[in-house]
Amino acid sequence: MSALTTQTTVAVIGAGAMGAGIAQVAAQAGHGVLLHDSRSGAAEQAIANIDSQLAKRVAAGKLAPHQHAACIARLQPCASLEGLADCGLIIEAIVENLAVKRELFAALEALCRPDCILASNTSSLSITTLAAELQRPERMAGLHFFNPAPVMALVEVVSGLATSASVAAALYNTAKAWGKKPVHTRSTPGFIVNRVARPFYAESLRLLQEGAADCASLDALMRDAGGFRMGAFELTDLIGHDVNYAVTCSVFDAYYHDMRFQPSLLQKELVDAGRLGRKSGQGFYDYREAAAKTQPARLTSTSAIEPVVAEGVGALLKPLLQRFEARGITVIQRPGAGLLRIGDATLALSDGRLAAQRARDEGLDNLLLLDLALDYTSATRVGLSWAADCSQSAIDQVVAVLSQAGLHVTPLSDTPALLVLRTVAMLANEAADAVLQGVASPADIDLAMCAGVNYPRGPLAWADALGLATVVHTLHNLQAAYGEARYRPSLLLRRRLAEGRSLHE
Incomplete structure (x- = not known):
């Protein structure tokens, strides 16, 4: 018609x-x-x-x-x-x-x-x-x-x-x-946007509750590395915690308390206290006139810049290597398992495991993990975590190289999949389940998330760009780390991976 x-x-x-x-x-x-x-x-x-x-x-x-x-x-x-x-x-x-x-x-x-x-x-x-x-x-x-x-x-x-x-x-x-x-x-509950967007808030809220980083640092990573317009705490303060929390509770109840949609105790506490965000003057941030603006954490280093040895690095980190070379950092390429060697340090893109777990699994000393960025050539910040036994000199060497490349380095505690990677993986997972259940087409879901909540890329297109193997592997590792069904990979993700097809096919 x-x-x-x-x-x-x-x-x-x-x-x-x-x-x-x-x-x-x-x-x-x-x-x-x-x-x-x-x-x-x-x-x-x-x-x-x-x-x-x-x-x-x-x-x-x-x-x-x-x-x-x-x-x-x-x-x-x-x-x-x-x-x-x-x-x-x-x-x-x-x-x-x-x-x-x-x-x-x-x-x-x-x-x-x-x-x-x-x-x-x-x-x-x-x-x-x-x-x-x-x-x-x-x-x-x-x-x-x-x-x-x-x-x-x-x-x-x-x-x-x-x-x-x-x-x-x-x-x-x-x-x-x-x-x-x-x-x-x-x-269906939440339609497209209010359903698929739940992990955007939930993963930041979980990391804050676990003490992985503070609000300003987590928001800065979502903006400056992930390419989102706002981080979860800025956005919920703008929406109003009474509204955002009520939507989460509604979706959680409608899906019979599926833990993927579990509301946050931290947000409930704000609602109970009447700290509803900008409209009340306080939320995760303080908007009162005399309040100081909270700044994200940033690591600095005075270490000498070491050459970067790239051992079989895949497509996701190649833009970072190009950025290194453009900033005068020597990059040496050789075969290997996708690791970067910087002085005494080993640097790898997170795959969802704790740094301590991965170091033990692979026998790696001084392991540091890098968070995902939407585009490593234009990002201004990156998240970094490391195993507890990582030496300070190794941390300083990695921070020195990343800083030389023009990146603000924001630390996270040793947490599975860090922030941007886990959020993108969970957004893709929820979007894939919506497709599987016939809620909407892949194209309409990606359009909805870009046009409705200003995501820099549709979650399904982002999953295709990362590679479904990367997304599924990350989710499996998150599920193993937490022991929770919350991080179970969608059947559609696993099916398309087995078929060798993208989510938009």
Whole structure:
């Protein structure tokens, strides 16, 4: 089914930040929009706020005056549900309460014409459950925008058990016509983004709880090595811990307490204390006026720069070797098992084992492990850990070389798979399970994570780039280190590895 024409009147119910944003998107795309809210004057105030925001864009030269005027002319407040009877699409953006939403949709079904599409902007409730008591549940779907709706590109088009394919297609094509990047997903807990993103928060939270590093250091590694816009602690402080923790608990409960989605005791403590992040002035960081900004840990060294002997180094570390050579560091290539020898030290990319375990397994002295980076040629920071018996001189020699190459070196305690590697492996693992369970296609999952939460690379594409053998091996080693099913590799990862195929095939 093609996109709804601009002759179709769109209604948005709920004039809060999300509802107003959706109304603005539809109006800017050319639709007449009716905005309804049960609170007296709320719809009028929301339209006035949109008018003010668009006026600022005009003043900044980012929007033409006639576009501003046309958009506002298409937005109309509507005092009653009865006034929405002739709309072709109604989008609900009210409180996340199942009973309240079901009551609303029952009333809308009785009022609206038979071909009207009913959509919910819910981020966590089941579309199947919302539609279950309707006479025509096939005309209902989820249309999940991300906040702020006028800015964020992603829209999840969510099909419940009864949603017709033509309704899902109409919403997908309409969202695309509105300038968004839509993706199809089944109505499963968390849909795509709120499910696949859980490891992004969970692994940093776990490392903080284990004392591997502090918040500022872990966030800096995710940004400066992993290429993410923000680290987990910055992001949860921005989202609000009440919101982020509630989503995690919802997904955890919905999946019958699968430990992959286990909520964090550290985050619960913040919620219990009322330290909700930026909006309360304190979260993992202190945002009060007199608070000092926390700096990430960084190692320095005055050791002489040693040549780097690369013994059979694979594709993942070759960009790092090129960076060494570009900075005047001598690199000697010879056959071997993927190790870098720097003076007395042995340096290797983490494979998920503890440094102490790997040193014992392979008979390596002075072993240090390097964390993954999105791109070693452009990264500005890298994580480093080492076995307890590693000498200080060996640590200094490695730090000296990495520093000479322009990398800030941030230490982590001896922890399995360090930070970036374990996070990427777990994101890929969760995304692979979503594909296996028919939640969405690989392409839509990668698009959702890039467009919805600004990941530098889709987790499935990242897994393909690393090599599925690397990802599965890392997960196996994490599982062995912790003795937990949380790190079990997805059947799809193991199947595609056995078949010699990528995740996008």
